[in-house]
Amino acid sequence: MxxxxxxxxxxxxxxxxxxxxxxxxxxxxxxxxxxxxxxxxxxxxxxxxxxxxxxxxxxxxxxxxxxxxxxxxxxxxxxxxxxxxxxxxxxxxxxxxxxxxxxxxxxxxARSRNDQVATDFKLWVRDAHDRSEQLLVELMNALVERAAEYASTVMPGFTHLQSAQPITFGHHLMAYVEMFGRDLSRIRDSRRRMNQCPLGSAALAGTSFFINRQRTAELLKFDGPTRNSLDGVSDRDFAIEYLSAAALSMVHLSRLAEEIVLWMSPQFSFIKLSDAWTTGSSIMPQKRNPDAAELVRGKTGRVTGSLVGLLTLMKGLPLTFSKDMQEDKEQTFDAADTWEICLQAMIGMVGDMVAQQERMRAASSAGHATATDLADWLTRSVGMPFREAHHITGRLVRAADERGVGLEELPLEVMQGVDVRISVEVFDVLGVDNSVTSRLSTGGTAPVRVLEEVARWRDSLAK
Known part of the structure; x- marks a missing residue:
């Protein structure tokens, strides 16, 4: 040229x-x-x-x-x-x-590159909102359907990555539906808030031409024009909000990715992923590496970095436009690309994963995972205060450890040697199936509650 x-x-x-x-x-x-x-x-x-x-x-x-x-x-x-x-x-x-x-x-x-840039960038970020919203809905639907499939599949629930209480795999997956649901809410809120048109703000002070900013906003499907020309050309909140939503959603994706990495390890063996979502080793032919999940986890810092970069860029700028603001786009573009491909990858992995249900069940009783059920039974059936029940249960756990057995395998006479009020009915609460089905409180892991949440989210996501 x-x-x-x-x-x-x-x-x-x-x-x-x-x-x-x-x-x-x-x-x-x-x-x-x-x-x-x-x-x-x-x-x-x-x-x-x-x-x-x-x-x-x-x-x-x-x-x-x-x-x-x-x-x-x-x-x-x-x-x-x-x-x-x-x-x-x-x-x-x-x-x-x-x-x-x-x-x-x-x-x-009647326009400047200042309001032209602000409008074009806002239109691009609005489109990015729409793409991420669609992908979040798709991911949530995938998780909901997988949760329905595994609503009764027992697995260990963890605190401190130590076996804590039995839960269902469906319940575990629905926890991520809640996380991504908040991400969806944030991106929808952000889109609504950003939907004002800067065009017509001109360089910074508006224009002396008799323009119709409402009409321009209407043609570009904005809710209306921005109300202050200075803010119209200098606002980048919409990009910051988008990156905030993206960064937090990437944290949620990273947590799920980390669990996939753990679940695929031989030490867990809770799930399998097909060849489509795993890679091999250049030297160890037996390996099946969860690289897609690891890359999702790794790319989280990239999106977080973009958010910090844009916040840092904007924090010292006086009104209105400065050339510094040219630096807003590369990190926003990169973050959008990264978030979208990570959402797509997670959609693929969730749809591909197969639960190793027997392995999950076998692991669910490890570490005396029904100890809390025993303490609850002592409180409910014997009538002792929970703190006393907690103490008695701790003694029973020690007795089981000394014999190398689970709580459900501890003989009744041994239990009664700790507290004579314990009856044979205690064994009704010590199995992992009994444990999960008893968790009927709102938001609990009982399969019936999981399926209720599945139905609620199916209805919500279909709207």
Whole structure:
């Protein structure tokens, strides 16, 4: 592209930028991802200008047709981007001028690159919200269906990664549905809050042209225009909120990924993943490595870093626009790409995993996992205070350890040697199945409660 086109907005300058200044100043290598949003916003702006009588209908038709041609060239991969033109906005405008001539110069009436950038970026981030919302719903549906399948599958529940109480695998999976449900709520809240249009704020003070900002917002499917031109061009809260939601969701993905890594290890052997989601070793032919889960876990820091980067970028900027804000896009783009591919990977792994149900059941009674059930029985059936029941149960656990057996295998006479009030009915609560089915409190692990939550979430996600 002609080098002179790099002077499009340098009328007051006598010389070109230094080469290094051109390199650090140009953003076209990454902000070309906003080409579609830039063209959408320009079409809306041109239509509004025409409706307001600021440009002629003929010029508007020429601009719209030219922009559609530019869009087609970009989509077909034949558009030639130029670093001399700095960014996607000037690249599109320059190409439009080549196609339609003088009318292209009227498109920028009553707008600045400041409100143009803010609008394009907001449109891109809004689209990212929509993509992540769809993926979160898909992941939650996958977890819900898998939870329904394993609603009665007994597994150990852990605290401190030590066997604590028996739970069901379905209940465990539904815990992640709750986490991702909060992520879904956050991304929906963020989208609603961000849906105001900056276009028409111009450089920072608004414009003297009689524009209709409500109309532009309407054309771009915003709820309305931003209410302060200074804030309109300098706000990046919408990107920060998006990255906040993404970072927290990645933490949830990482926790599930870590459990998949543990569950796949031979020491656990709770689940299997197929060849589609595992890799081998270059030296150990027996290995099946959960690389997809490990990569999800590893990429979490990348998204968290993007959030911290953007917060740090914005924390010291006076109103309104500063060139620093060009640094908002690469980390947002990267975080969006990372979050989306990690959501897709987790959807795949959840759909692929097969529970090793007998192994889970065998592990569920380890570490005297029904000890709390015994203490509860002593409180409920014998009538002793829970703290006393806790103490008695601790003595029974020690007795079982000394004999190398589980609580359910401890002879009644040994139990009665600790407390004569213990009766044969105690064995009704010591099995893992009895334990999980008894946890009927709201939010409990009983299969009937799991299936109730499955039904509730199915209904919620279908809306």
């Amino acid at each position: 002609d080098k002179d086109k790099g002077m499009l907005i340098r009328g007051r300058f006598a010389t070109r930028l230094a080469d290094v200044m051109e390199a650090i100043n140009a953003s076209i290598d990454f902000d070309q991802r906003m080409a579609s949003q830039d063209i959408d916003a320009s079409i809306a702006h041109s239509n509004m200008l025409s409706e307001q009588g600021i440009i002629t209908a003929a010029d508007n038709d020429s601009i719209i047709n030219g922009l559609k041609r530019v869009r087609a060239e970009i989509e077909d991969g034949v558009f030639k981007y130029s670093k001399d033109l700095e960014d996607i906005h000037m690249n599109v405008e320059s190409r439009l001028h080549e196609i339609i001539g003088a009318p292209a110069g009227r498109l920028h009436t």
